[in-house]
Every structure is written in structure tokens, then in C-alpha cells.
Amino acid sequence: MSLPDWISEFSKPDHLWYLKRLSANDTLANKSHQAGPYIPKELLFRALPGLGNPAVENPRVQIDAFVDSGTEARSVTAIWYNNRHWGGTRNETRVTGWGGGASALLDPDSTGALAVFVFANGAIASGATAIHVWVCSGYQDEMFEDLVGPVDPGRAITWRPGEPVSLFNTGVVRSSCAMAPSEMPPHWLQAFPSPTEIVRRSVEMQPLQSQTPDDRLIRRRKCEFEIFKSVEEAIEAPKVAAGFASLDQFLVLAQTILQRRKSRSGRSLELHAREIFLEEGLVEGHQFSHGGVSEGDKKPDFLFPSEQAYQDGSFPEDRLRMLAAKTTARDRWRQVLNEADRIKVKHLLTLQEGVSENQFAEMEAASLQLVVPANLIEAFPESVKPKLMTLDQFIYDVRALG
Secondary structure, three states, X not given: OOXXXXXXXHOOOOOEEEEEEOOOOOOOOOOOOOOOOOOOXXXXXXXXXXXXXXXXXXXXXXXXXXXXXXXXXXXXXXXXXXXXXXXXXXXXXXEEOOOHHHOOOOOHHHOOOEEEEEEEOOXXXXXXXXXXXXXXXXXXXXXXXXXXXXXXXXXXXXXXXXXXXXXXXXXXXXXXXXXXXXXXXXXXXXXXXXXXXXXXXXXHHOOOOOOOHHHHHHHHHHHHHHHHHHHHHHHHHHHHHHOOOOHHHHHHHHHHHHHHHHHHHHHHHHHHHHHHHHHOOOOEOOOEEEOOOOOOOOOOOEEEOOHHHHHOOOOOHHHOEEXXXXXXXXXXXXXXXXXXXXXXXEEEEEOXXXXXXXXXXXXHHOOEEEEOOHHHHHHOOOOOHHHOEOHHHHHHHHOOOO
């Protein structure tokens, strides 16, 4: 079945979707021997009502599972390890029996891939009758993100097709950066603020000057997302609640919201990186250029020490650096390789939660250096960890280039 046909087949109101990017803990990339991709128990209790029974020790439900992006079909077991109700401390769910390394879900090379789980009939009281899964390859994830909006690493989306409220229901718990309409600048409620404005507000709300650049980046992105969601709900939720005169009107609004989310996700990481470079004392135009031209129409996210230095043929090439910022590296890292011809080793800042050893070997052979926030490094295989660079280390490296 083709991907468009698959999406059409499972876009039914009685189905329940769960979309996430597979981390190294979900697959077997870091050899953690997890039972399978993490799925929150709240969702499993909803999709499989027989699972959430505290009167039974470690209740379990058998269900047929199909990985339709390949040819896998097997019976899997959803288990609620609930011994906290029986004097212990464990309280988590797992779906086991995916077939180990033979499954595309657990294949280390699937790390970073968007995986879509559809619980057939999972939105009705009798519970799901099967689980259908699509593990994306290439740029297939863009088709899903056109449908539900961006799915960033570490942030899953739960969606029931045809349910308007799902436009705002991402399963993310509000943080202290959530804003009421009365706290927003009045012009934000008239026209959606730019990504730059929202990033700057997150910096104001989370200055974190005593924290490392790596910690600031992660915490501010979480804050920025909460601000974005607050503004989105303030502006768009009343329109959804008021209803629509036609399906076309609803689809226009939905598409506007989804495209705005994708635009925000695409630019967020580089805008946060720019703010941190400035805070760390790097002078824009002299120690780094944001969006400068390398060759022709090529515009790397960042050039160091500057676009002018890059364009100066007499400037030593071993003192030039470039940095691309991509939330996910899987499949997209190759785009970085042609962004600055004078620079042999390309640097890529990513939030992807791990890569397989095979994926990393390909990157290394292509002279790509991953830059990963320090608190995400644990998600990578042991053999890869020493070869990663933190954002703090990257900043230290580029300070003396000018």
C-alpha cells in the first residue's frame, strides 16, 4: 500500500494516532535493550481499556500489530507494570514482542525516523482491534507533518482524525512560560508574532545566564514552544469553537495553523542558537554571520568568523567554520554537505535523540561533525558519545577564529 493510500485508509474518526520520532532508547541504537518504543500509558489506557485495571497485577492485552511500511505482522503484548499498587515502585507501560532487531521499529538505523502508530478503533469504548505502524524513510515524514504539524524529537503528538480540537492537543504539559491573553503584547492578538519575537520573549522569560549554552538552548526551546502554543490558542481556538460555515473554511484555517507550526519549527533552533552566540560575546558580522552567502544562492545558517572572511580567498580555510541547525538529522544531514565549499568539516547542530552507529559512520566519512546539547548525549551509542561536540565546545572553538 502506498503512503497516501495508507493515510487515507486510517484517517477515520474512530482511529487514534500517535506520532513520535524514534529515539535511541526506542530502537536498539544504544543497546539499552528496551522492550520497544515508548508509548505513554494514558494513551494505551484509552486505546486498550482492558489494560488500565489496577485490581490485576501487571495486566496485559494481546493485539495484532502490522508495520505497514514493510511487511511485518505479529501479535504484540501491551503490559502495565503496576506493582506500585502492590507495594512496589514500578508504574509504566510497555508494548513488547515487536521482533527485536528484525523489526523496522527497533532497527538502530530507524533512530530519528518518524513513526506513526494507528490504533484502529482506538477512539471508541470497546478499544483498539489492531495497531498499524508506518516507519518513515526519506522525506515521507513531510507528508505526515503536512497533516498534523511538525513532530520534534522528544515531543509526540496524539491525534484523532476529524477532531478539530486535535489542532491544539499535542500532549505537552504546560510550563511556567504559558501566557494568558492578558499577558501578551496587544499586537500579538491582532497578527501572529514572528518567530524572532517569540524566541526573544523566551529569552526574557528564561534568561538562565548562569547555565551553560546547552542547558539554555533546551530550556528556552521548551519555553518558546509554550509561548507559541499560548498565542496560537488565544488567536485560533475561538475560531474553532465558533464553528465553520463550510468544510473548506475549516481546511483553510487548519492549513494556516499547520504551515505556521512548520515554519516555527524550522527556524526555532537557529534563532535560539543566534541569541546564545550573542550572549556568549560573539559579535555578529565579525565573529559570526547568520544567513550569509557562501557560494551562489547557498546560505548556511551560520558562517564563522563571518561571511566577509569566507568570501576573502586569502583567509585561511582551516580557520573557517559553518554550522547548520536542523532539529532532526536523519535523512536531512546530507543537505548540509554542499552548503559551504571552502569548509571541509561541516558542523550540524541537532536535537535528534541519538543515531545508529551505521548512521554516524556515514556522517563521519562525509566529514560531518554533530553538535549535540550536552543533556542529549546519553541517548547516543557508547562508541559515538566521545565523537560528539556540545554547543559549549563549539562556541569555544569558534571564539578565536577571527
